[in-house]
Amino acid sequence: MRKIIDGEEYEIPQHVAIIMDGNGRWAKKRLMPRNFGHKEGAKVVEQICEDAHELGIKYLTVYAFSTENWKRSVEEVTGIMNLLRRYLVDCIERASKNDMRVRVIGDRTALDTDIVEKINELEEKTKQYTGLNFTIALNYGGRDEIRRATVKLVRDVKEGKLSEDEIDENIISSYLDTADMPDPDLMIRTSGEQRLSNYLIWQLAYAEYYYTDVLWPDFTIEDLKAAIRYYNGRERRFGGVK
Ligand code: FPP
Numbered sequence: 001m002r003k004i005i006d007g008e009e010y011e012i013p014q015h016v017a018i019i020m021d022g023n024g025r026w027a028k029k030r031l032m033p034r035n036f037g038h039k040e041g042a043k044v045v046e047q048i049c050e051d052a053h054e055l056g057i058k059y060l061t062v063y064a065f066s067t068e069n070w071k072r073s074v075e076e077v078t079g080i081m082n083l084l085r086r087y088l089v090d091c092i093e094r095a096s097k098n099d100m101r102v103r104v105i106g107d108r109t110a111l112d113t114d115i116v117e118k119i120n121e122l123e124e125k126t127k128q129y130t131g132l133n134f135t136i137a138l139n140y141g142g143r144d145e146i147r148r149a150t151v152k153l154v155r156d157v158k159e160g161k162l163s164e165d166e167i168d169e170n171i172i173s174s175y176l177d178t179a180d181m182p183d184p185d186l187m188i189r190t191s192g193e194q195r196l197s198n199y200l201i202w203q204l205a206y207a208e209y210y211y212t213d214v215l216w217p218d219f220t221i222e223d224l225k226a227a228i229r230y231y232n233g234r235e236r237r238f239g240g241v242k
Contacts, residue, residue, distance in 0.1 A: 003056050005225055010232045013185035015059035016052065016224075017207070019199055020045070022191025022215030035079035040217035042083050046094065051221040053098050053132040055228070059181055060134050063199050067107065067141030081115065084138065088118040092125050099131030105177035106140030107148065133181065140177070142201030149175035178203055186231045188224075190216045208234045 001012045020041055027037030045062060052060045065080060095102055104119045111119075119138075153175050156162040162171070173179065183203045189195075192213040196204065210227040212219075 001056050001058075005055070005228065010228055012056045012228065013231055014057070015061070015182050015184040015186075016057050016227075017061045017063075017184035017187045017200055017204065018048075019063045019187070019189040019193075019197060020216040020219075021189055021193055023217060025191065026215040026217040034076055035083075037217055038076075038080055038083055042087055044217055044219055045087075048219065048221075048224065049094075049100060049132060049134055050098055051224055053100065055221075055224065058133060059184070060132060061105075061137060061178075061181075061184065061200070062135070063137045063140065063197075065106075065138050065140070066198060067139055067144050068198065070110075081112070085115060085118065088115070088122050092122055095122075095126040095129060095134075099129045100126060101129045101131075101133050102126045103133070103135045104138050105135055105145070106138045107144055108139070110139050135178075135181070137199070140199075142196075142198045144198075145177050146202060148177075173202070176202060183207065186210060186227060188212070188227050190214050190219055190223075206238050 001014070002009055003012050004010075023037030023041040024034040025037070026040065027034050030036070045064075049060060064084065069080070070077060091102055094100070102122050104123065108116050108119065149172065153162065153167070153172070157164060157167075178200070183205070184200060184207045186209075187196075187199075187204050187207045188210045190212055192211065194209075194211050208231050210230045212223055212226070214223050
């Protein structure tokens with residue numbers, strides 16, 4: 001889809017994936033606890049969903065909690081989980097306002113049961129919306145996702161539901177948490193770090209990567225527009241020659 005942004009026409013990426021980094025540093029700069037940064041970060045998530053929808057982005061996927069984030073202090077992990085509890089409930093109402101379908105990817109087995117129930121309710125109550133597809137990666141790790149997909153795939157082969165020579169890249173994609181979503185076109189990471197940190201490692205194979213020094217709680221629609229401008233300056237060849 002093409003759209004005019006601030007007087008110029010741009011190709012809008014269909015799927016944008018974001019690593020929301022820098023909440024801790026943002027809070028530290030203000031002499032506040034790290035969880036204050038996450039709380040502000042969560043507010044920015046709400047705003048960016050609205051902005052993404054307005055810009056015509058169809059899929060937005062954010063990294064809220066990785067399989068490695070359990071290594072953080074109990075206080076911080078509890079803080080993030082409590083924030084998510086509230087967020088998942090509030091999100092039901094906001095989704096109807098933004099015409100937003102919300103999904104969660106990642107391993108749910110390690111999450112508290114009340115969180116899993118909230119996720120199920122949110123997914124069920126928003127599945128009729130067709131505007132923005134918003135996905136939250138929660139207890140998500142790219143390698144863990146591939147491991148879980150492999151377990152399912154092997155089981156299906158053993159049970160005769162799938163034969164070995166049917167296994168191509170599309171079949172593997174269909175076993176991932178992101179099965180019915182297009183791969184991201186653009187990956188944004190805030191706070192100056194230039195790593196993938198186990199995020200959507202299969203799906204981001206051909207994406208453009210945009211890094212900004214802005215800390216996540218300071219991220220605005222202007223930064224999102226800058227990422228889209230950057231994306232438009234790149235020529236995507238998917239390994240071919242143009
Ligand atoms: C990275 O910053 C951020 C996280 C690990 C958590 C992200 C969580 C939120 C934005 C809030 C909850 C999410 C939703 C969807 C409501 P960091 O703590 O690594 O920051 P640092 O690198 O400055 O320490």
